[in-house]
């Protein structure tokens with residue numbers, strides 16, 4: 001089952017890494033299949049995933065594989081328990097993370113961002129981020145927003161497919177870059 005998913009995990013992971021949205025061991029991806037979640041292994045390299053990097057465990061139940069899963073498993077599980085989404089992408093897009101230092105909500109101003117992700121909540125603003133932290137807050141916000149960003153940490157995007165969650169993540173980073181560039185232009189920094 002997981003082997004059929006491998007090319008899709010590899011394509012998204014490779015794109016995230018090559019575009020600088022994760023460091024070599026950063027980020028995690030998952031897909032839900034009924035009561036099972038297939039999630040990247042703790043410490044796996046998203047840019048170079050192999051079949052042993054996909055860990056299948058329960059959405060609600062622990063099993064022998066649970067300890068191998070990404071340290072963000074608790075967040076992925078909380079999201080799947082609250083809604084019928086089928087895929088999650090978590091990564092560390094630089095410009096979006098930078099904006100999360102300063103803003104409680106990111107409002108994209110470019111056309112695509114305004115249409116598809118008009119409001120991106122910053123979760124845990126002013127608090128210390130930790131792996132698996134803010135799981136319920138993230139899951140709650142993702143019921144009504146396609147993507148959120150954890151303060152000083154990274155984004156969580158959900159979708160019905162891995163590719164959809166990736167596209168939303170990319171939109172967030174492009175919109176965030178535009179916001180940063182426009183702000184610099186206004187202040188004369190460039």
Ligand SMILES: [Zn+2]
Pocket residue numbers: 026027090091092153154
């Ligand atoms: Zn992270």
